[in-house]
Amino acid sequence: MPHVRLNGADLYHEVTGEGDPLVLVHGSWTDHTGWGPVLPALAASHRVLVYDRRGHSRSTGGTGPGSRTQDEDDLAALLERLDLGPAHVVGNSFGASIALGLGARRPELLRGLIAHEPPLFATVANDAQLRPLMRVAQDRIDAVAERLSAGDDRGGAHLFVEEVALGPGMWERLPDRARETFVGNAGTFLDELNDPHWDEIDFAGLSALTVPVLLSYGTTSPPWYAKIVGGLAEAIAHARIRPLDGAGHVPHTTHPELYAATVTGFLAHPTAA
Numbered sequence: 001m002p003h004v005r006l007n008g009a010d011l012y013h014e015v016t017g018e019g020d021p022l023v024l025v026h027g028s029w030t031d032h033t034g035w036g037p038v039l040p041a042l043a044a045s046h047r048v049l050v051y052d053r054r055g056h057s058r059s060t061g062g063t064g065p066g067s068r069t070q071d072e073d074d075l076a077a078l079l080e081r082l083d084l085g086p087a088h089v090v091g092n093s094f095g096a097s098i099a100l101g102l103g104a105r106r107p108e109l110l111r112g113l114i115a116h117e118p119p120l121f122a123t124v125a126n127d128a129q130l131r132p133l134m135r136v137a138q139d140r141i142d143a144v145a146e147r148l149s150a151g152d153d154r155g156g157a158h159l160f161v162e163e164v165a166l167g168p169g170m171w172e173r174l175p176d177r178a179r180e181t182f183v184g185n186a187g188t189f190l191d192e193l194n195d196p197h198w199d200e201i202d203f204a205g206l207s208a209l210t211v212p213v214l215l216s217y218g219t220t221s222p223p224w225y226a227k228i229v230g231g232l233a234e235a236i237a238h239a240r241i242r243p244l245d246g247a248g249h250v251p252h253t254t255h256p257e258l259y260a261a262t263v264t265g266f267l268a269h270p271t272a273a
Contacts, residue, residue: 017044045268094119120199165249
């Protein structure tokens with residue numbers, strides 16, 4: 001299987017298609033297979049790299065607790081080792097935070113950036129309107145972490161899907177493989193939460209970005225994501241914002257045609273109004 005040893009971890013990856021390089025960075029709990037519904041459409045015009053982030057599914061985690069900076073370093077090293085930089089980088093959820101963090105630290109590796117709903121909660125922590133809602137969300141995340149810390153990976157995964165990420169009833173609607181992936185990758189979520197800077201971003205670094213940037217959020221998602229995206233757009237003056245009508249936190253799985261069209265449309269015309 002295609003693994004590459006980087007920064008103390010063995011990263012599983014797959015490359016498909018031809019054209020300009022395009023890298024897809026998955027969020028928490030999942031892995032590269034989550035991009036399956038949009039991969040054919042994206043690979044029709046780009047050379048697409050998908051991979052399992054450290055500690056997820058087929059990739060090892062190295063030693064010690066992980067951090068988002070470590071994930072950013074992994075992505076940078078992967079682009080350099082596979083000679084794919086500069087690349088268009090697409091990230092979802094925590095993967096979007098990684099993509100943005102890499103853009104702030106290593107902008108020379110990017111030719112474009114697309115980020116959907118990065119959970120950069122620290123950037124809206126002082127929003128009085130959001131504070132009560134986010135307190136409830138934090139209580140739910142704390143409950144997930146408590147179950148995981150007690151060794152109840154399945155219970156924690158179930159709670160995260162139902163109460164934090166996708167909504168009531170969604171656990172049973174997930175395919176069996178997706179549920180098992182959530183359970184298998186549960187420990188990596190604790191690693192992410194234990195990083196004291198997991199929900200922060202370097203606005204000064206982002207403001208220096210010159211590559212095309214698209215920031216998206218789902219119209220059915222919690223309201224803080226639109227606020228986070230708006231704050232990022234203030235820092236990246238040329239960034240475009242795209243609300244995805246009817247979609248939520250994982251549009252590449254729930255609304256694959258809409259999301260693939262959004263990505264390919266932006267890549268084809270990144271400076272369009």
